[in-house]
Amino acid sequence: MNVITDIEPPSAEQEQERLVLASVDRFLERHVRPVAMKLEHDDEYPAEIVERMKELGLFGAVIGAEYGGLGLRPSTYVRIIERIAAVWMSVSGIINSHLIMARIVERMGTPAQKQAFLPRFASGELRGGLALTEPDCGTDLQAIRTTARRVGDDYIVNGTKTWISNGIEGGCFALLVKTDPTAEPRHKGMSMLLAEKGPGFRVGRKLEKLGYKGIDSAELVFEDYRVPADRLIGGVEGRGMMCAISGLELGRVNVAARGVGIAQAALDEAVRYSQQRRTFGKPICEHQAVALKLGDMATRVTAARLLTENAARALDRDERSDYEAGMAKLFATEAALENATEAMRIFGGYGYSKEFVVERLYRDAPLLVIGEGTNEMQRLLIARRLIERNRI
Numbered sequence: 001m002n003v004i005t006d007i008e009p010p011s012a013e014q015e016q017e018r019l020v021l022a023s024v025d026r027f028l029e030r031h032v033r034p035v036a037m038k039l040e041h042d043d044e045y046p047a048e049i050v051e052r053m054k055e056l057g058l059f060g061a062v063i064g065a066e067y068g069g070l071g072l073r074p075s076t077y078v079r080i081i082e083r084i085a086a087v088w089m090s091v092s093g094i095i096n097s098h099l100i101m102a103r104i105v106e107r108m109g110t111p112a113q114k115q116a117f118l119p120r121f122a123s124g125e126l127r128g129g130l131a132l133t134e135p136d137c138g139t140d141l142q143a144i145r146t147t148a149r150r151v152g153d154d155y156i157v158n159g160t161k162t163w164i165s166n167g168i169e170g171g172c173f174a175l176l177v178k179t180d181p182t183a184e185p186r187h188k189g190m191s192m193l194l195a196e197k198g199p200g201f202r203v204g205r206k207l208e209k210l211g212y213k214g215i216d217s218a219e220l221v222f223e224d225y226r227v228p229a230d231r232l233i234g235g236v237e238g239r240g241m242m243c244a245i246s247g248l249e250l251g252r253v254n255v256a257a258r259g260v261g262i263a264q265a266a267l268d269e270a271v272r273y274s275q276q277r278r279t280f281g282k283p284i285c286e287h288q289a290v291a292l293k294l295g296d297m298a299t300r301v302t303a304a305r306l307l308t309e310n311a312a313r314a315l316d317r318d319e320r321s322d323y324e325a326g327m328a329k330l331f332a333t334e335a336a337l338e339n340a341t342e343a344m345r346i347f348g349g350y351g352y353s354k355e356f357v358v359e360r361l362y363r364d365a366p367l368l369v370i371g372e373g374t375n376e377m378q379r380l381l382i383a384r385r386l387i388e389r390n391r392i
Contacts, residue, residue, distance in 0.1 A: 017076045024080050027052060028087045036088035036214075040360055043213045045169060049091060053124065058095050060122025062250070063102050067118035074250065074315035078257035078308055085261025086268075089364045090214025092261070096254045097129030097165040100247040101174040104130075104192065108243050110235045117172070117194060128170035130251070131161040131195070131220060132244060138163075139377050141176065141244060142186040146222065148177035148193060150229065155179070155193060157225040160204065167218025168203055172196045175227075176244055179237045190240030192233045200225030211363030245322075248372060252325040253315060255372045256308040259332030262368070263304055266339035266361050267297045270346045284346070293342045300339060304332035323385040330378040333368035340365040 010018070031052050039046050053059060062077050063069025072080075077099075084092040102121040105113055120126035137143040146159025157177060164173065175195040183189025195201060204219035233243055271294060274285035284290045311328040314321035340361040344351035351358040369375045 013073070017072070017079075020070065020072065020076065021079060021083070023056060024058075024083055027056060028083060032084075032087050032091060037357070037360070040088065040090065040213050041354060043208075045216060046091065046094075046214050050094060050124070050127075050169075053091075053095065057122070059098055059124035059127060060102075061095065062099055063106060063118055063122045067106070067114065067122055069102075069118070069122040073312075074253060075309060075312040077250075078253055078260075078312045081254050081257035082261040082264070082305070082308075085258040086265040087261075088214060089258055089262060090212055092254070092258050093165055093212065093215040094127075096251060096258075098127050098170070099254075100130045100251045101128055101172070103250050104174050104233060104243045104247040105194070107246050108192075108234045108239065110230075110233075112230065113194065113233065121172075126172050126196075127166060128172035129164060129166040129174075130244075130247060131164050131167075131173040131175045133161060133163045135160060135162050135219075139374060141241065142190070144176055144178060144190070146175070146177050147181060148179050148191065148227070150179070153229050154226045155229060155232070157193070157195070157200070157222040157227060159222050161220040161222075163207060164218050164220050165215055167220055168206060168216040173220070174233065174243065174247065176240050179240075183238070187241040188238050191237045192240040192243040193227045194231040194233060195222075195225070195227055198225070210366065211360065212367050249315060249321055249325050251372045252329040252378075253308065253311050253321075255368055256304070256311065256325070256328035256332040259329070259334075259336040259365075259368050260301065260304045260308055262336035262361055262365050263297070263301045263332070263339040266336070266343035266358065266365075267294070267301050269356075269358050269361070270294060270297060270339075270343040273347055273350075290346055293346060297339045297342055300335035304328075304335040307331050322381060323389070326373075326378040326381045326385070329372065330375050330382065333365075333375060336361075336368050337365040 032049055057070050060069030061072050065071040081092045102118060105117055132141055134144050148155040148157045173195050175193045177191055177193060178189050179191040180189030200223050202221050204221040207217045209217060274290055275283050277284045307328040311321055311324035314324045343358045344362050347358050350356055353359060
């Protein structure tokens with residue numbers, strides 16, 4: 001008997017995604033989960049894990065195949081990040097900041113810059129990140145004070161950046177500077193340079209953190225640091241803010257995916273423990289107070305995942321996605337914080353112990369509502385774009 005079916009075989013792109021995700025799952029179970037707890041508590045950089053990520057090609061995840069990258073769609077990338085964050089969020093940060101830098105170069109760089117840097121970024125030979133934040137400047141990027149003065153064929157850079165991911169272990173950074181401090185509006189005086197470590201560029205100090213310990217966060221100091229003028233991204237001054245925005249769209253979707261991962265991990269831990277722990281003669285999942293928490297946690301995970309996938313698909317289509325990315329980042333990171341807190345309550349005293357994963361989730365989650373633009377700023381951005389789309 002012949003059976004007629006409308007089910008189409010998977011496309012080459014879908015098959016690639018399946019293989020990549022399966023490889024990531026094996027990598028996480030074999031090389032990350034067994035050591036995550038110890039490395040986190042020892043505040044130790046996961047050097048061996050980084051080498052494994054290089055072998056998997058994760059430092060080139062969204063870099064085009066013509067430059068040696070995997071050329072994955074953002075929608076595939078967020079699934080990778082969700083999986084990583086659910087096991088150990090710090091690892092996701094090591095590639096996120098790096099890939100924001102790479103995305104800026106791929107979208108905004110000159111042909112020569114793409115050829116010179118993207119293959120090295122994709123292989124993980126040259127790793128780094130995004131250097132925006134300063135001691136007196138976070139959300140308001142136009143208030144940066146780091147300057148780059150053109151002298152002949154070089155820019156002379158002076159200033160300090162802080163909270164820079166991969167600042168110690170990384171070797172190259174997309175560096176936001178003021179090339180014209182007197183420009184009005186201020187963003188027209190901002191540019192972005194590709195800055196490799198060298199004379200005049202030093203790490204000021206490692207910044208100690210509540211959580212997110214596997215990735216190094218540092219203060220970077222520039223004192224008469226020389227950058228060749230051909231490292232000006234795009235080759236034109238005044239495009240620094242455009243470069244930053246171009247990269248941060250991917251960064252916000254990444255942070256949303258991390259939120260989904262943390263929220264899912266917290267739910268998984270709570271579901272498992274609530275069936276093992278018994279009080280008053282029955283598993284605590286059968287107590288209404290705990291059941292209500294589990295129901296809310298599961299709903300938050302699913303809603304956060306859908307919002308994140310929606311934002312990633314907009315990036316797939318190469319559409320402006322600050323509205324979608326803002327909503328995903330806002331909801332998913334709040335879901336992570338709420339689920340981590342609820343998981344700790346379900347675990348009770350054990351949730352406060354370093355012997356359990358919940359304690360780490362509880363420390364990691366708060367970063368997400370602050371990083372890549374605070375959630376207060378996301379709310380303003382969403383409202384602004386909402387009005388723009390619905391003018392009367």
